[in-house]
Amino acid sequence: MLDKTYPYYLANRPQSSKETLEVRDKYSGKVATRVAVPDAKATEKAIAAAVEAAAPMRAFRPWARQAVLQHCVARFSERRDELAEALCIEAGKPIRDAAGEVTRLIETFRIAAEESVRIDGETINLELAAxxxxxxxxxxxxxxxxxxxxxxxxxxxxxxAHKVAPAIAAGCPFVLKPSEKTPVGALIIGEVLAETDLPKGAFSILTLDGRHAAPLVEDERFKLLSFTGGQVGWELKARAGRKKVVLELGGNAACIVDADQGPRLDRVVERLVFGAFYQSGQSCIGVQRIYAHAGVYDALKKKLVAATKKLKAGDPKDKGVFLGPMIDEAAAERLHGWILEAKRAGGKILCGGRRTGNMLEATLMENVPADAKANRLEAFGPFALLAPFDTIDDAIAMVNDSDYGLQAGIFTDSLGHAMRAWNELEQGGVIVNDIPSFRVDNMPYGGVKLSGFGREGVRYAIEDMTEIRLMVMREG
Structure with missing residues (x-):
């Protein structure tokens, strides 16, 4: 259990409050800890402090920003086990996956430390005429x-990390609202940032609920809003005024398995099962739609079902568990309802399909109608559907028949098919010979259509948090 009440952070300093928010162990349902909740006055103070910190942060030299980020890398490494345990409890993430996310946290800050001293400009030749x-x-x-x-x-x-680390590297003061369902990780990051020499007001971390976050969206003193979440992001963009907006809004990621993959189906299945069901499918780029060539479809289906049935579900603190709980019962009930709806419409459940509380079995289906919610919308849970195709044209059309476009994958030995996928799939990224769930923290990450607006990835986020300033010099 987490053994303290966590403060929020206002202008770099920890703050307590009379009001607290319960954070529950997502597997047991018991209260694991509490976090302090700021009031409206604290939000205004955080924004004002960020405005006051703008000039000191701009003057904070690249080497000093790098030193802050390097301190975070060192301290996160020292607190690796604590961070993984907190993540396992508050998010219900299997401990192996939690440890992996801590590794990525460290890597993201390390990449930002490197980029902080590489924010360069260019020389422009203006001598275009006499x-x-x-x-x-x-x-x-x-x-x-x-x-x-x-x-x-x-x-x-x-x-x-993908927001905080680039902001520090770029020299931007920030106010962060983490999810009220999983605030502890962000507050531990704040605890480490409070140990550094960042200028006063450089950061605030406010454990607000969505109803009280309007100033972070609407206040014109902010120059950029970066939001990761659901389709409400488009509403936030409309309310954001003149500020820049970056949105990462999820998807219903598809993966193509080409006709030539017969000899490699075991590896393909291993990756598809991971992509569909890791952290109970609660990933924006989790594998939701699997399109296999008719020549390999039956063999792939048999292997996928067998591998899925072997997944161990249960307490995420158990190192042998692969499938833990969904974030809450409402989320599990929603997806379970979609599965039953698809079944009533003619879909066939190949395995899984049962729910107990917020534990939903890893579920594979086929024959899911094109207009079913389980096909059209973002499942965001342990669910994937299978469908066959005859030609690469058919497969590309099936992937593109979606309102989302974050990332897609294709397993193929054909360079021509890989290039066609890259050229024709309406996606922010195309992953060849791996699942769409693949992400490295320095790559540009974001989508098209309902999946979002703009790109993350450390260098690309730094570019969004900076603007180009030109100087023209005349000789003599």
Whole structure:
């Protein structure tokens, strides 16, 4: 159990409050800890402090920003087990996956530390005509100023890191609202940041609920809003005013298994099962739709069902458990309802399909109608559907028949098919010979259509949090 009440952070300092929020162990349902909850006055103070910190953060030299980020890398490494345990409890994430997320947290801060001293500009040749002789252009990137962040429950460490670490590298003060379902990881990050020499007001971490987060969206003093979550992001974008907005809004990721994959089906199945069911499918790029060539469909289906049935479900603190609970019973009930709806419409459950509380079995289905919620919407749980195709044209059309477009995967030996997928799939990223769930923390990450707006990935986030400033110099 987590053995303390966690403070929120206002202008770099921990704060207690009379009001607290319960954080429950997602497997047992018991209260694991509590976190302090700020009031409206604290939110205003956090925004004002970020505005005051804009100039000191801009003057905070790249080497000093790097030192802060390197301190975080060292301290997160020292507290690795504590962070993994907290994540396992508050998010219900199997301990192996929790340990993996801590590793990614550390890597994201390390990448940001490296990028913090590589924020370069360029020299521009302006001598395009005789009248421009002696003119030279130079650019540099400067911080936008105060920025606001809203993060979801499913990666309480690394999705926070993908906003916080680039902000520090760029020199932007920030106010963060982590998910009220999983706030502890963000508050431990705040505890480590409070040990550093960041200028006063450089960060605030406010454990608000969604109803009280409006200032982070609407206040014009913020120059950027970065939001990761559900489709409500589009509403937030409409309310954000003149500020930049970056949205990562999930998807219903598809993966193509080409005709030539027969000899490699065991590896393909291993990756598909991981992609569909790791952390109970609660990933924006979890494998939801599997399209297999008719020539390998039956063999793939047989192997997928057998592998899925072997997954151990239970207490995520057990190192042998692969499938833990969903974030709450409402989420499990929603997806279970979609599964039953698809079954009533003619879909066939190949394995799984049963629910106990917030534990939903790993479920595979086929013959799911194209208009079923389980096909059209984001499942965000331990569910995947299978369907056959005859030609690569058919497969590409099936993947594109979606309102989402975050990432897709294709297993193929054909360079031509791989290039066609890259050229024609309406996705933010195409992963060849692996699942769409693949992500490295320095790559550009984001989607099209309902999946979002803009890109994350440390360097790309830094670019969003800075703007180009030009200097023109005339000789003599």
């Amino acid at each position: 009248r421009l002789d002696g003119y030279h252009g130079y650019t540099r990137r400067v911080p936008l100023g105060p920025v606001s962040f809203i993060t979801p429950f499913n990666f309480p460490l690394n999705l926070v």
